[in-house]
Amino acid sequence: MTDRRPALRRDAERNRTRIVCAARELFAERGLGVGFNEVAHRAGVGVGTVYRRFADKPELVRAALEEPLDALVEVAARADEAARAWDGLELLLVRITDLLVDNLGLRDAALGGGAWELAAPATERIAEVMERLLARAHDEGDLRAGAGGEDVVMLLWLVTTLAEHAAEVRPALHRRYLQVLLDGLRSGPGRAALPEPLGPADVDAISRRWAAS
Amino acid sequence: MTDRRPALRRDAERNRTRIVCAARELFAERGLGVGFNEVAHRAGVGVGTVYRRFADKPELVRAALEEPLDALVEVAARADEAARAWDGLELLLVRITDLLVDNLGLRDAALGGGAWELAAPATERIAEVMERLLARAHDEGDLRAGAGGEDVVMLLWLVTTLAEHAAEVRPALHRRYLQVLLDGLRSGPGRAALPEPLGPADVDAISRRWAAS
DNA sequence: GGGGAAGCGGATCGACGCAATCCACTTCGG
DNA sequence: CCGAAGTGGATTGCGTCGATCCGCTTCCCC
Numbered sequence: 255m256t257d258r259r260p261a262l263r264r265d266a267e268r269n270r271t272r273i274v275c276a277a278r279e280l281f282a283e284r285g286l287g288v289g290f291n292e293v294a295h296r297a298g299v300g301v302g303t304v305y306r307r308f309a310d311k312p313e314l315v316r317a318a319l320e321e322p323l324d325a326l327v328e329v330a331a332r333a334d335e336a337a338r339a340w341d342g343l344e345l346l347l348v349r350i351t352d353l354l355v356d357n358l359g360l361r362d363a364a365l366g367g368g369a370w371e372l373a374a375p376a377t378e379r380i381a382e383v384m385e386r387l388l389a390r391a392h393d394e395g396d397l398r399a400g401a402g403g404e405d406v407v408m409l410l411w412l413v414t415t416l417a418e419h420a421a422e423v424r425p426a427l428h429r430r431y432l433q434v435l436l437d438g439l440r441s442g443p444g445r446a447a448l449p450e451p452l453g454p455a456d457v458d459a460i461s462r463r464w465a466a467s
Numbered sequence: 468m469t470d471r472r473p474a475l476r477r478d479a480e481r482n483r484t485r486i487v488c489a490a491r492e493l494f495a496e497r498g499l500g501v502g503f504n505e506v507a508h509r510a511g512v513g514v515g516t517v518y519r520r521f522a523d524k525p526e527l528v529r530a531a532l533e534e535p536l537d538a539l540v541e542v543a544a545r546a547d548e549a550a551r552a553w554d555g556l557e558l559l560l561v562r563i564t565d566l567l568v569d570n571l572g573l574r575d576a577a578l579g580g581g582a583w584e585l586a587a588p589a590t591e592r593i594a595e596v597m598e599r600l601l602a603r604a605h606d607e608g609d610l611r612a613g614a615g616g617e618d619v620v621m622l623l624w625l626v627t628t629l630a631e632h633a634a635e636v637r638p639a640l641h642r643r644y645l646q647v648l649l650d651g652l653r654s655g656p657g658r659a660a661l662p663e664p665l666g667p668a669d670v671d672a673i674s675r676r677w678a679a680s
Numbered sequence: 681g682g683g684g685a686a687g688c689g690g691a692t693c694g695a696c697g698c699a700a701t702c703c704a705c706t707t708c709g710g
Numbered sequence: 711c712c713g714a715a716g717t718g719g720a721t722t723g724c725g726t727c728g729a730t731c732c733g734c735t736t737c738c739c740c
Contacts (some may be wrong), residue, residue: 263737266687289727300689305729340523408644411632412625419624419677430663431621431648437658438651445650450643456636464632467680478709479716502698513718518700681740688735696726706717 268309272297277318281359285418286315286370288359315363323376326353330380333341339390340397342438346387347406348429350380354410355417355428365410366465367458382390398441404452409435411464476522483520485510490531494572498631500582501527501572528576529585539566543593553610554602557649560619563593567623568630578623579658580671580677611654615630617665622648624649624677632638 276297280288293314294301308314329349336342354361363373384403391397412435417428434456475483489510493501506527507514523525542562549555567574576586597616604610625648630641 263686265737269688283536290729291595294689303687303729303732306687377481388737405647408629412629412644415628416625419680420669422674422676423664423672424663425704427663427665427673430661430665431625433659433661434648434651435644436651437655438647438649440649442655446646448643448646450637450640452637452640456633459636460633460640463635467632476715478708482717503700504698508720514699515701515718516716519716683740684738686735686737689733691731693728693730695728697724699722699724701722702720704718706715708713708715710712710714 261334266307269297269299269303272299273304273307273314273368277314281315281318282322282357285358286311286362286366290314298428312370312372315359315370319360319363319372322353322357323363323373324366324463326360327376327379329353330383333383333387338396339387339394340440343384343387343391343397345408346384347432347436351410351417351428351432355421355430356416358414358418360419361410361414362465365407365414365461367461369465398439398448400448400451401439402452404454404457405448406437407457407461408452411461413462414440479520482510485512486517486520486527487530490527491535491572494528494531495535495570498549498571499524499575499579503527507637512617525583525585528572528583532573532576532585535566535570536576536586539563539573539577540589542566542594543596546596546600550611552600553653554596555612556600556604559597560622560645561651564623564626564630564641564645567627571627571631574623574627575678578627578674579622582675582678587618609654611652611658611661613661613664614652615665617667618652618668619662620670620674621665622652622675628677664679 264450273293277288277293280293289306290311291301294304297304304314308317317350330346333342336345354364363370364377366373381403384406385423388401388403390408392399409432413428413432416431420427476597486506490501493506493509503517503524504514507517510517517527521530543559546555546559550560567577575589576583579586594616597619601610601614601619605612622645623650626641626645629644633640
């Protein structure tokens with residue numbers, strides 16, 4: 255949390271804080287594609303100042319996403335409480351999508367595959383919880399056969415991408431299609447097996463391409 | 468079909484054909500964002516030649532998309548045959564998504580809102596058929612309450628965007644999630660009403676933004 | 681309160697990609 | 711064979727983005 259940084263002059267410290275705040279806002283609004291120039295402008299600071307404090311983008315991203323990443327794993331930690339796994343899964347996914355939609359930078363980091371490895375520990379812990387829930391939901395007969403953790407990642411990409419484009423028109427629209435997708439993943443009468451199963455490597459490749467767009 | 472163009476010299480006509488073919492391929496692969504430079508290169512022709520034959524992008528797009536647009540409305544025309552509206556709807560959407568996924572330029576034109584008005588007649592005719600099917604499916608109790616034509620557009624955006632990023636990894640993956648979404652839009656026990664209903668104006672605004680990305 | 685270190689801003693550079701133009705040259709076809 | 715039609719692609723102009731550099735300001739300790 256309190257990383258060991260060399261002590262800064264009072265004004266420099268203040269500017270650093272401003273930069274991190276600006277980056278947090280911009281990353282949240284528009285994803286990790288935002289450039290240093292824009293961050294500097296929003297922080298009311300020259301570009302040089304940003305470059306002096308943060309050598310690379312990963313460094314700035316790390317500073318901006320520390321808290322949101324913690325919030326993400328915390329949400330996952332409280333997902334085991336539901337009596338029925340499916341209910342826990344739904345709640346967890348609603349919360350995760352809300353977090354990712356409110357912070358597109360967090361989305362890029364969490365779903366972006368190896369591109370932003372700083373999120374790896376967080377996503378691994380979440381994947382763990384998720385797999386446990388999925389297995390339980392499957393045992394309890396609620397999860398459609400053939401559906402798995404890979405589908406959750408694709409679902410998150412789909413819903414957050416929609417939210418990205420609908421944000422200024424219908425900020426909460428993503429919930430509508432999250433609902434549709436969840437209902438489609440639930441087991442039910444006359445549900446054919448899903449075609450074209452996915453493996454983890456596929457998901458990784460697709461995520462990488464998606465994040466790069 | 469056979470538009471009235473001034474007669475061209477034999478070699479010029481051949482080059483025009485090459486350009487249209489190249490544009491068709493490139494638009495299909497990567498959407499309408501492809502530039503004149505690249506079209507010229509793939510056609511084995513100088514940029515100047517492209518600019519001489521096609522004053523603007525819309526003109527080139529029109530030449531490249533005439534056939535695919537016809538195919539699209541033809542598919543819709545044969546969708547009323549199914550005894551049960553829902554079956555016709557599923558089949559129609561499978562066919563439409565296949566067409567749009569195989570031709571991302573067609574997707575951009577068909578879903579892109581006012582940006583590429585050349586597609587308007589086609590999309591209107593399809594929307595007509597679609598609304599009729601949706602109304603019938605609703606009467607027959609298959610369509611989830613609160614779902615409508617606006618959701619179809621969003622569904623197409625979602626599925627084609629996924630296909631765009633998964634194309635090189637799993638070319639047929641879009642069918643998996645089309646299936647999930649369709650199953651989620653079907654009526655069933657315990658299906659809550661969908662939140663955040665959409666209007667046509669919302670869909671238009673979202674489509675415009677999506678197409679611009 | 682003075683001086684030197686630390687910090688600052690933003691003009692500026694280079695790379696890149698895309699739209700669009702222009703003209704010396706080639707090719708066609710009557 | 712010759713003039714009209716057609717051609718290629720270098721080039722210009724524009725906008726974006728990452729990154730650097732240096733003359734000036736501000737801080738803070740002695």
